Amino acid sequence: MQVLFVSKRKAIRFSFLLVVCVLLVWAIYVYSMRTLIVPTTKFEPIYQGDSGKKAMALTINVDWGEEYVPKMLEVLETKEAKATFFLSGKWVEKNQELVKEIAAKGHEIGNHGYSHPHPDQLSIEQNIEEIQKTETAIEGVIRVKTNLYAPAYGEKK
Numbered sequence: 481m482q483v484l485f486v487s488k489r490k491a492i493r494f495s496f497l498l499v500v501c502v503l504l505v506w507a508i509y510v511y512s513m514r515t516l517i518v519p520t521t522k523f524e525p526i527y528q529g530d531s532g533k534k535a536m537a538l539t540i541n542v543d544w545g546e547e548y549v550p551k552m553l554e555v556l557e558t559k560e561a562k563a564t565f566f567l568s569g570k571w572v573e574k575n576q577e578l579v580k581e582i583a584a585k586g587h588e589i590g591n592h593g594y595s596h597p598h599p600d601q602l603s604i605e606q607n608i609e610e611i612q613k614t615e616t617a618i619e620g621v622i623r624v625k626t627n628l629y630a631p632a633y634g635e636k637k
Contacts, residue, residue: 538563541630543596546575553585563587566630569594569614576621583622590628591615599631 486494529535540563542549556563565582567589572579583589593599594613602610611629619625 539566539590539630540564541566541592541632543568543571543592543632546571546578549575549578549582553581553587556587557585564590564628566590566592566628567614567618568592568596568632569610569617570596572614572617572621579618579621583624588628589618589622589624589626590630591618591626592630593632596632598633598635600635 529537538561540552542565565587567579567582579589591611591614593607593610594617595610597606597610599607599610615626
């Protein structure tokens with residue numbers, strides 16, 4: 481058995497170096513986790529698609545007019561077209577069977593806020609509540625989370 485004697489000065493230097501290395505590794509880990517959780521790009525609204533490509537997107541905002549939806553679905557099916565239906569939460573709760581039919585026919589479901597207020601007249605927290613309440617309503621009916629939101633009145637807030 482060998483015994484190694486290290487001077488107090490070398491032991492302190494080694495301990496200091498070890499602590500610095502541990503802190504550096506921890507800082508790198510925390511930074512990498514932060515960049516994984518928080519996106520580095522800011523998502524902007526899409527106002528126009530690629531003008532060099534012949535395509536179109538059909539969106540339908542629904543907060544009332546459930547009597548028109550079955551005919552719209554029929555026409556879309558006849559024309560072999562798909563649309564994105566942005567539904568308000570209160571409409572979803574009143575028209576669950578229509579929501580199921582829209583989804584069953586392969587149309588995309590988007591979030592249109594719960595009660596169709598002017599988003600510019602609400603606080604950020606109130607807007608978030610409108611979106612989350614609608615998300616819960618839609619998910620409760622068709623078991624799908626939406627990934628698109630169209631604010632009422634086209635407002636930007």
